[in-house]
Amino acid sequence: MDLKKIKEFVKLVEDSGIHELEITSGDNTIRIKKQSAQVVETVTVAPAAQVAPVQSDTPAAAVDSAKAGWKEVTSPIVGTYYSAPSPDSPAFVNVGDKVSSGQVLCIVEAMKVMNEIEAEFSGTIKEICVSDSQPIEAEALMFLIDPS
Numbered sequence: 001m002d003l004k005k006i007k008e009f010v011k012l013v014e015d016s017g018i019h020e021l022e023i024t025s026g027d028n029t030i031r032i033k034k035q036s037a038q039v040v041e042t043v044t045v046a047p048a049a050q051v052a053p054v055q056s057d058t059p060a061a062a063v064d065s066a067k068a069g070w071k072e073v074t075s076p077i078v079g080t081y082y083s084a085p086s087p088d089s090p091a092f093v094n095v096g097d098k099v100s101s102g103q104v105l106c107i108v109e110a111m112k113v114m115n116e117i118e119a120e121f122s123g124t125i126k127e128i129c130v131s132d133s134q135p136i137e138a139e140a141l142m143f144l145i146d147p148s
Contacts, residue, residue, distance in 0.1 A: 079110035
């Protein structure tokens with residue numbers, strides 16, 4: 001990875017609500033962590049297979065038996081969660097809304113790109129697990145949907 005790209009990633013972390021960013025390209029892994037008011041960058045060269053996957057803040061075991069039939073919708077990428085297309089627009093979905101496969105649930109912004117996250121199945125939104133404008137990790141739990 002070239003130095004120019006690394007500087008762009010550092011700038012991304014500085015300018016956003018993201019506290020940590022990890023990027024793997026081939027055998028190179030770059031992790032940038034924001035600590036207090038300054039950004040610290042760490043460059044590690046390691047095979048991609050040795051890099052541990054990012055864990056969700058909410059373990060699957062924490063879902064109680066009443067929620068056992070509900071399906072999870074997780075973030076496919078690291079970014080910032082937005083519940084609506086703009087600050088003055090209504091949320092894409094709310095608790096209790098029925099959604100269908102392919103319906104937009106939210107936006108995850110990553111590197112200034114707005115990524116629409118769509119439902120992969122139909123059901124009823126039972127829980128929204130993140131707050132608007134909150135930074136999220138890849139595979140972080142965003143919604144619980146009852147498919148019945």
